[in-house]
Amino acid sequence: MKTFIQRTIQLLLAVSASVLTLSTSASAGPDDNTLVYGQRLSITDIGPAYNAFLQYPSGYEAGFVIFDRLVTFDDQLRFNPQLAESWAIADDQKSVTFRLRAGATFHDGTPINAEAIKFNVERMMDPEINTTNRPLWDPIAGADVVDDLTVRLRTHEPYALLLNTLAHGSGAILSPTAIMENGQESETQNPVGSGPYKVESFNPGLELVLAPHDGYWAGQPSLDKIIFRYVPEAATRISALQSGEVDVIDGVPTHLIAQIEADSDLQVLTSPSLRPMGLAMQTTIAPLDNVEVRRALNHAIPVEAIADKLFLGQAKASDSPLAFNTVGYSGNEPYAHDPDKAREMLAAAGLADSDGNGMVEHEGEDLSFTLLVPEGVFANDVLIAETAAAALQDVGIGVEIRKIERSSFWDTLRLPVAEAGWQLALFGFNPSNASGLYHLDSMYTSNPDNEGRPAVWNITRFSNSEVDDLLNQAKVTVDGEARAALLAQVQDVIWSEAPYIWLQVNNNISASRADLSGVEVWPVIFTIVRGGSY
Numbered sequence: 001m002k003t004f005i006q007r008t009i010q011l012l013l014a015v016s017a018s019v020l021t022l023s024t025s026a027s028a029g030p031d032d033n034t035l036v037y038g039q040r041l042s043i044t045d046i047g048p049a050y051n052a053f054l055q056y057p058s059g060y061e062a063g064f065v066i067f068d069r070l071v072t073f074d075d076q077l078r079f080n081p082q083l084a085e086s087w088a089i090a091d092d093q094k095s096v097t098f099r100l101r102a103g104a105t106f107h108d109g110t111p112i113n114a115e116a117i118k119f120n121v122e123r124m125m126d127p128e129i130n131t132t133n134r135p136l137w138d139p140i141a142g143a144d145v146v147d148d149l150t151v152r153l154r155t156h157e158p159y160a161l162l163l164n165t166l167a168h169g170s171g172a173i174l175s176p177t178a179i180m181e182n183g184q185e186s187e188t189q190n191p192v193g194s195g196p197y198k199v200e201s202f203n204p205g206l207e208l209v210l211a212p213h214d215g216y217w218a219g220q221p222s223l224d225k226i227i228f229r230y231v232p233e234a235a236t237r238i239s240a241l242q243s244g245e246v247d248v249i250d251g252v253p254t255h256l257i258a259q260i261e262a263d264s265d266l267q268v269l270t271s272p273s274l275r276p277m278g279l280a281m282q283t284t285i286a287p288l289d290n291v292e293v294r295r296a297l298n299h300a301i302p303v304e305a306i307a308d309k310l311f312l313g314q315a316k317a318s319d320s321p322l323a324f325n326t327v328g329y330s331g332n333e334p335y336a337h338d339p340d341k342a343r344e345m346l347a348a349a350g351l352a353d354s355d356g357n358g359m360v361e362h363e364g365e366d367l368s369f370t371l372l373v374p375e376g377v378f379a380n381d382v383l384i385a386e387t388a389a390a391a392l393q394d395v396g397i398g399v400e401i402r403k404i405e406r407s408s409f410w411d412t413l414r415l416p417v418a419e420a421g422w423q424l425a426l427f428g429f430n431p432s433n434a435s436g437l438y439h440l441d442s443m444y445t446s447n448p449d450n451e452g453r454p455a456v457w458n459i460t461r462f463s464n465s466e467v468d469d470l471l472n473q474a475k476v477t478v479d480g481e482a483r484a485a486l487l488a489q490v491q492d493v494i495w496s497e498a499p500y501i502w503l504q505v506n507n508n509i510s511a512s513r514a515d516l517s518g519v520e521v522w523p524v525i526f527t528i529v530r531g532g533s534y
Contacts, residue, residue: 033224035516035532037061038231038240040251040376041406042205047187048172049129056410057525060169060432062208062228065530066193067172070098070117071163075271075520075528077434079163083112083173083194093158093478100149104217106175107198112217114151118143119176121153129184134456135441136165136433139475157476160483164433196221196530206230222518222533232376238511241266247516250527252509253379254314260511269510270314271521274323274439277378277428278500279371279388280413284450284461285423287351287362294498296345298335300395301388305337307504310380310387314509318502321440321494322487325523328436330488332495335502342395353396360396368398372425374409379506381426388424388501399424413459416452424501429457432524437483440490441471444499462499 041058048063070084084098104112121143124130130137139159144152155162165171178192189202196218197210208228212221229246231237237249238256242263252260252268260266281288281297288294307315322329343360346352351360351367359366369392373385382403389399402422404412413425431439442456446463454461467490474486495502510527512519518531 033222033534034227035223035225035248035529035534036227036229036246037248037250037527037529038229038237038246040232040234040237040249042230042232043202043208043228044204044407045188046199046202046208047185047189047191048170048174049123049131049184049187057430057432058228058230061526061528062210063169063172064195064526064528065197065210065226066191066195066199067174068104068112068194069168069171069173070166071171073167073434073522073524075522077523079167083117087163093160094156095152095154096162097146097150097152100151101217102149104194105215106178106194107192107213108175108178109215110175110177112173112194113148114145115148116176117151117173118145120173123179124170130170132456133168133170135438135445136161136168136170140165158478159475160478160480161433161435161437164435164438168433197223197226200225222531226529226532241511241513244513248510248512248519248527248529248532250508250510251376251379252511254310254312254509257312257314257509265514267512267514269512269519269521269527270507271523272323272325273430273506273508273525274326274434274523275428275430275525276318276321276323276502276505277384277426278318278502280425280427280460280500281498282417282420282423282461283463283499284417287349287367288423290349291497292345292349293351294501295335296342296349296395297392297397298498298501299338299345300342300397301391301501301503302337303334303503306384306387310383311504311506314507315504317504320491321444321500321502322431322436322491323505326431326436326439327434328440328484328487330484330491332491335498339391339395346395346397351396358396359398366398367396368400369423370400370402370421372402372404372409372412372422374406374426375403377406377409378426378428379509384503385426388503414453414457417461418451425459427459430525432526434524436487437471437474440467440487440494441475444490444494445471460499462494462497464493464497467493 039058043058046062068082071079072082085101087096087098089096124137139155141154141156173194175192196216198213200209200211202208210226234253240246241249260268303317307317319331319334346360353360385401392399429443444462446468447454447458450461470486470490474483477483508521508525510521518533520528
């Protein structure tokens with residue numbers, strides 16, 4: 001394994017050297033008041049409903065510019081007022097009353113009032129319109145208009161995460177008039193929003209151009225234009241940033257940070273991520289339905305080496321199903337890298353090398369898994385897959401790495417078991433409302449049907465009644481400490497049951513022109529450019 005890691009580092013250094021041959025001369029900056037964001041993933045959908053901003057996170061990043069919400073996050077994930085000036089929680093904790101800003105308008109000039117908020121909330125409550133993010137919106141019972149600038153949101157039970165839901169990307173507020181005139185699905189390509197910038201033109205998959213919303217309630221936006229442009233290759237993004245062709249980029253590889261830091265015209269922007277990466281295991285398929293096999297695989301992978309060597313100090317080995325800075329996080333005893341122990345555990349589970357060919361056998365055949373991995377969706381995704389495959393090979397398990405186009409990756413993960421065609425998949429869930437409860441609920445609440453598509457993101461088909469009961473208790477527990485105690489129990493059970501081979505939590509790494517201010521990198525992996533200015 002050491003030899004493989006060494007080869008990986010040599011590859012990283014070779015890639016770095018090749019990129020350094022690019023021109024390092026940088027322009028003095030943009031010649032107009034435009035911000036161009038070179039994104040590693042394309043935008044194909046810019047509405048908060050249906051498929052919830054396809055090509056995540058790029059669509060969400062555009063959504064945070066086009067739309068306002070009742071409340072929003074700052075870069076530390078604290079709540080700030082946005083369309084709501086203030087709010088009051090009822091004594092029974094089952095409703096919140098919001099007072100709206102006077103004079104705020106949508107991009108089409110229509111007023112943002114209580115009726116508009118009610119319309120948007122009820123759309124997100126509809127599971128046929130809002131097909132994802134169900135754990136965020138299912139607790140909401142309804143919205144009532146109190147007066148023109150006052151709206152009350154009701155929940156079925158006390159729901160401490162209501163503000164998290166409203167600050168989430170799916171809490172975007174759109175013009176009801178535009179939707180009624182243009183059709184429910186008009187939002188996907190030409191939404192009429194409420195934020196500081198409006199859609200000027202959209203070429204799906206290539207470029208989105210935004211212009212200022214002149215009637216914005218907070219005053220005239222700083223920029224004359226914001227352009228989201230698809231630039232898939234990291235070396236091309238960095239070269240474009242150096243030349244001044246773009247002003248902001250995301251997805252900076254760790255081995256290229258020094259190149260950007262050496263350029264005085266550029267700056268690196270980082271934040272710790274809330275997205276723990278791992279290898280999802282199909283827990284209903286033998287032999288992965290055996291918890292001892294899943295634990296053995298966790299011992300087989302050199303998690304510390306992956307975090308240290310592949311990410312050069314920009315990642316930390318996981319010790320929980322949640323990332324370290326997520327609300328509700330509780331650490332566990334890590335699975336130590338121990339190939340000998342992994343082999344012993346596999347043999348005890350009936351997976352032994354009976355013919356001496358170095359491969360363990362299952363049902364009379366050499367055991368082999370298909371590992372699904374995208375190329376360019378997650379940092380070092382293919383290198384992680386290759387490292388994991390080599391480690392599993394070392395304990396006698398064959399791995400076929402199946403690379404899949406980034407555009408189809410998310411849907412492939414959620415195919416029914418019979419159609420999936422994988423036993424292991426590289427995946428990381430981002431709790432984009434900043435809540436550990438939402439994270440655990442989305443990934444580990446039992447699916448109604450383990451053969452079909454998962455209800456949310458339980459792609460491992462993990463099912464544990466104790467976890468279900470604890471999560472249900474946590475959902476109606478308003479006291480933060482009591483809720484955290486329940487989530488700690490959930491994490492203990494999940495960690496022990498090992499539906500994932502947990503790997504690392506990365507830093508989010510973006511970069512911009514040094515004279516550009518106001519761009520934020522949020523822990524929920526989004527690079528937010530709405531406040532950018534020169």
